[in-house]
Amino acid sequence: MSETKRLYFEDAGRLEFEARITGRRTVDGRPAVILDETAFYPESGGQPWDLGTIDGIPVVKVLDEEGTIVHVLEREPGQEAGEGAEKVKGLVDGRRRFDHMRQHSGQHVLSQAFIEILNGETRSFHLGADASTLEIGIENITDETLDRVERRANAVVFEDRAVKTYFVPAGRIAEVPLRRPPKVSGLVRVVEIEGFDYSACGGTHVRRTGEIGLIKIIAAERIRGNLRFTFVCGGRALADYQVKTRVCRGLAGKFNVPDREIPAAVEKQGAELKDVKKRLKTVEQAAAGYEARELAEGASGRIVARVLAEKSPEGARALALSLVKLGPAAAVFATRSGGKARLVLARADGVAADLRPLAGVLAPLFNGKGGGGPSLIEIAGDQEADLDALVARASSAVAEEIGRHNPN
Ligand SMILES: [Zn+2]
Numbered sequence: 001m002s003e004t005k006r007l008y009f010e011d012a013g014r015l016e017f018e019a020r021i022t023g024r025r026t027v028d029g030r031p032a033v034i035l036d037e038t039a040f041y042p043e044s045g046g047q048p049w050d051l052g053t054i055d056g057i058p059v060v061k062v063l064d065e066e067g068t069i070v071h072v073l074e075r076e077p078g079q080e081a082g083e084g085a086e087k088v089k090g091l092v093d094g095r096r097r098f099d100h101m102r103q104h105s106g107q108h109v110l111s112q113a114f115i116e117i118l119n120g121e122t123r124s125f126h127l128g129a130d131a132s133t134l135e136i137g138i139e140n141i142t143d144e145t146l147d148r149v150e151r152r153a154n155a156v157v158f159e160d161r162a163v164k165t166y167f168v169p170a171g172r173i174a175e176v177p178l179r180r181p182p183k184v185s186g187l188v189r190v191v192e193i194e195g196f197d198y199s200a201c202g203g204t205h206v207r208r209t210g211e212i213g214l215i216k217i218i219a220a221e222r223i224r225g226n227l228r229f230t231f232v233c234g235g236r237a238l239a240d241y242q243v244k245t246r247v248c249r250g251l252a253g254k255f256n257v258p259d260r261e262i263p264a265a266v267e268k269q270g271a272e273l274k275d276v277k278k279r280l281k282t283v284e285q286a287a288a289g290y291e292a293r294e295l296a297e298g299a300s301g302r303i304v305a306r307v308l309a310e311k312s313p314e315g316a317r318a319l320a321l322s323l324v325k326l327g328p329a330a331a332v333f334a335t336r337s338g339g340k341a342r343l344v345l346a347r348a349d350g351v352a353a354d355l356r357p358l359a360g361v362l363a364p365l366f367n368g369k370g371g372g373g374p375s376l377i378e379i380a381g382d383q384e385a386d387l388d389a390l391v392a393r394a395s396s397a398v399a400e401e402i403g404r405h406n407p408n
Pocket of ligand 1: 045108199201202
């Protein structure tokens with residue numbers, strides 16, 4: 001198959017073109033066309049494919065198959081002219097193209113800045129839909145050094161250097177001070193950022209570094225022993241700055257501090273919350289003790305049974321365990337919390353009775369599930385269950401069980 005002539009090599013700003021269909025095929029169930037020349041960039045080198053239309057039909061994907069560019073379409077184009085003579089009009093989505101140019105040229109600038117400052121080589125690049133990533137062959141970086149890399153990269157943007165692209169025969173490529181050796185043979189396409197960086201690259205690039213706009217690294221993570229940086233350029237950097245400013249302003253207002261003092265304010269609040277939780281736990285434990293004593297004193301029989309509708313499962317369990325240490329032989333509580341009706345049954349240590357079989361008797365009464373040990377069981381079931389009836393039924397079951405083990 002013949003190589004497609006790539007119009008974006010000479011002019012990445014060209015979005016409209018006319019071409020002849022030289023082949024048709026099907027890709028993943030969709031029609032696809034091959035043209036004699038195209039301005040559409042195919043997926044390659046970490047840069048996603050262009051979108052746009054061919055004769056008004058949306059292009060959904062563009063592939064590079066060994067030099068032949070395949071345009072996958074949403075539906076079949078017309079077939080007015082004879083095979084091989086069809087002329088079509090192509091239109092590339094300019095917003096997406098220029099965004100990709102900015103991110104890709106920004107990557108070249110960042111890659112060279114990492115070399116200059118840390119001798120950190122680029123291992124991989126991925127241009128993403130929201131942000132892009134750059135894997136650099138370094139193990140660590142301090143905030144100060146990262147700031148230096150960003151300052152150097154942005155200085156190159158502000159200097160508005162020319163970005164040139166040209167082809168060099170493989171035999172003469174050694175004369176070009178490339179950042180990395182080329183992966184292709186034959187003619188090598190060089191992307192030169194004047195006086196700063198030379199790269200072998202087939203991507204689409206801005207004409208001057210000023211068009212990239214701000215370059216900002218927004219995250220770093222360790223991967224395969226390298227560092228992978230997430231970065232944004234141009235409009236993406238502005239959008240990111242807008243979000244972050246809004247978030248910072250909101251937090252600064254909540255804490256009533258300047259932006260810079262937000263981390264300290266969050267830290268302080270976290271410490272206060274931890275302290276309050278600790279004190280609350282102490283108070284709750286003391287309160288459970290008082291409540292248990294009150295229940296024990298007011299109890300008429302050996303089994304204390306109550307509906308405690310609003311209590312948490314933990315609170316009901318703690319109360320039942322405290323109560324059986326104060327005299328009563330057993331405690332039976334029903335609660336409603338976390339979208340469930342719950343039963344808690346506990347018996348005193350000195351009482352011979354096994355509560356475990358009671359779970360099998362009581363759970364079916366309210367479509368419940370649960371279990372526990374010989375001296376404590378918990379069952380959770382339908383929220384709408386009648387708590388008074390459950391407590392009554394559980395209480396008599398416990399009395400029977402104690403009676404069985406302790407015949408008079
Ligand atoms: Zn590149």
